[in-house]
Amino acid sequence: MRNQPFDAIIIGAGSVGTPLAWQLAEAGMDILVVDQYASVGQGSNKNAIGGIRATHSDPAKIRICLKSIEIFSEWHSRYGDDIGWLQGGYAFMAYRDREEKTLKDLLSVQKPYGLDIDWYDRDDLLEIIPALNPDGLLGGTFSPGDGSASPLLSALAFERRAREFGAVFKYDEPVLEILVEGSRVRGVRTPKDTYFGGMVINAAGGWAREISALAGVDVPVTPDCHEAGITEPVAPFLKPMVVDIRPVEGSANYYFYQHHTGQIIFCITPNPPIVGTDTRETSVFLPQVTRRMLEIMPCLKNIKVRRTWRGQYPNTPDGAPIVGEVEGLQGYLLAVGMCGQGYMLGPGLAVYLRQLITSQMDNDTRMIMEQLKLDRDFGKKEALK
Numbered sequence: 001m002r003n004q005p006f007d008a009i010i011i012g013a014g015s016v017g018t019p020l021a022w023q024l025a026e027a028g029m030d031i032l033v034v035d036q037y038a039s040v041g042q043g044s045n046k047n048a049i050g051g052i053r054a055t056h057s058d059p060a061k062i063r064i065c066l067k068s069i070e071i072f073s074e075w076h077s078r079y080g081d082d083i084g085w086l087q088g089g090y091a092f093m094a095y096r097d098r099e100e101k102t103l104k105d106l107l108s109v110q111k112p113y114g115l116d117i118d119w120y121d122r123d124d125l126l127e128i129i130p131a132l133n134p135d136g137l138l139g140g141t142f143s144p145g146d147g148s149a150s151p152l153l154s155a156l157a158f159e160r161r162a163r164e165f166g167a168v169f170k171y172d173e174p175v176l177e178i179l180v181e182g183s184r185v186r187g188v189r190t191p192k193d194t195y196f197g198g199m200v201i202n203a204a205g206g207w208a209r210e211i212s213a214l215a216g217v218d219v220p221v222t223p224d225c226h227e228a229g230i231t232e233p234v235a236p237f238l239k240p241m242v243v244d245i246r247p248v249e250g251s252a253n254y255y256f257y258q259h260h261t262g263q264i265i266f267c268i269t270p271n272p273p274i275v276g277t278d279t280r281e282t283s284v285f286l287p288q289v290t291r292r293m294l295e296i297m298p299c300l301k302n303i304k305v306r307r308t309w310r311g312q313y314p315n316t317p318d319g320a321p322i323v324g325e326v327e328g329l330q331g332y333l334l335a336v337g338m339c340g341q342g343y344m345l346g347p348g349l350a351v352y353l354r355q356l357i358t359s360q361m362d363n364d365t366r367m368i369m370e371q372l373k374l375d376r377d378f379g380k381k382e383a384l385k
């Protein structure tokens with residue numbers, strides 16, 4: 001057992017905990033990261049398909065993801081690791097008046113935040129995505145600054161950077177207990193050891209609620225199951241992430257893009273949601289999603305699917321993360337409830353949490369922490385989740 005306490009202990013080496021370890025270690029803090037799995041990013045992180053966008057409708061998410069895009073896009077030139085960053089943009093399709101109106105209404109929220117996004121009429125959109133089915137296409141929004149990267153390559157890169165600044169990663173160690181003395185957290189216990197820290201940060205993704213219960217704090221994070229798939233690689237023909245938000249029987253939106261190595265990666269949102277932590281693939285997913293993809297991109301007809309998988313979205317009642325300090329329990333911090341966007345939120349959130357933790361908050365950080373605090377009204381829902 002190490003007698004000297006860490007400055008902070010992060011529970012979870014996932015999309016959020018790993019970049020946070022890098023940011024805090026870079027700020028000079030003595031950091032321990034504990035994860036139940038054998039290596040970095042093995043929870044939801046590795047299930048993400050890698051989409052990264054700042055074009056949300058919630059101000060906190062917009063700010064955080066703009067910061068994330070800065071980090072993802074500059075990573076290779078700054079630190080040398082290729083994390084598969086591809087700035088292909090995001091395109092939201094409208095094949096019906098209803099989606100055209102929703103997307104155009106959203107622009108009036110998004111543009112004042114300085115987001116680079118616009119409405120493109122049918123022919124202009126077809127120039128950007130020639131493979132789209134033109135029949136019935138009305139147009140769509142396109143945001144060229146958004147993109148994608150590899151969740152596993154980036155988790156490894158963040159971990160490497162964090163280690164360079166002295167962060168310690170302990171794997172195969174599930175946290176069994178959060179040590180609390182009076183109104184202060186003191187550390188965590190795993191089957192192998194007890195670790196003390198001035199701060200314990202819950203970044204446990206889909207497990208956040210049960211981890212938080214160890215500290216006596218209820219956080220409304222409920223995991224639900226989402227499937228994704230990947231095809232064989234083909235020659236480059238599709239740049240943006242294509243998103244179709246039309247709900248149909250059994251599913252809400254679905255989205256896909258061409259990976260920087262040529263494969264098409266795709267994902268769908270089941271409706272109603274499938275609550276739980278079951279990660280077994282289903283026989284429903286492929287016929288459901290491919291039928292919809294072929295409708296808007298018929299040229300995918302002969303492409304071979306190589307693999308499917310299933311993971312979790314750590315959801316909150318209003319679709320926004322829960323972040324920050326918890327009243328009444330000193331030294332306990334939340335970085336949880338990332339829903340379907342934890343990969344894109346992770347690095348930006350780490351920068352803002354660093355500012356909070358090192359007492360260097362600016363106005364953006366204050367706004368973000370206020371919006372994402374645990375003690376908020378969860379009744380409001382974001383327009384574009």
Ligand SMILES: Cc1cc2nc3c(=O)[nH]c(=O)nc-3n(C[C@H](O)[C@H](O)[C@H](O)COP(=O)(O)OP(=O)(O)OC[C@H]3O[C@@H](n4cnc5c(N)ncnc54)[C@H](O)[C@@H]3O)c2cc1C
Nearest residue numbers: 012014015016036043044045049051175205311342343344
């Ligand atoms: C199919 C699919 C596609 C997705 N696509 C995207 C996408 O394109 N873009 C995007 O931004 N997001 C996407 N997501 C969502 C994204 O994967 C999650 O929001 C994100 O990974 C959550 O990050 P996290 O750090 O909160 O959780 P995780 O990455 O799961 O990290 C939490 C960590 O906590 C650890 N942990 C839990 N309990 C304990 C314990 N008791 N002791 C120690 N460690 C513990 C876990 O092992 C895990 O490593 C997708 C998700 C799925 C399922």
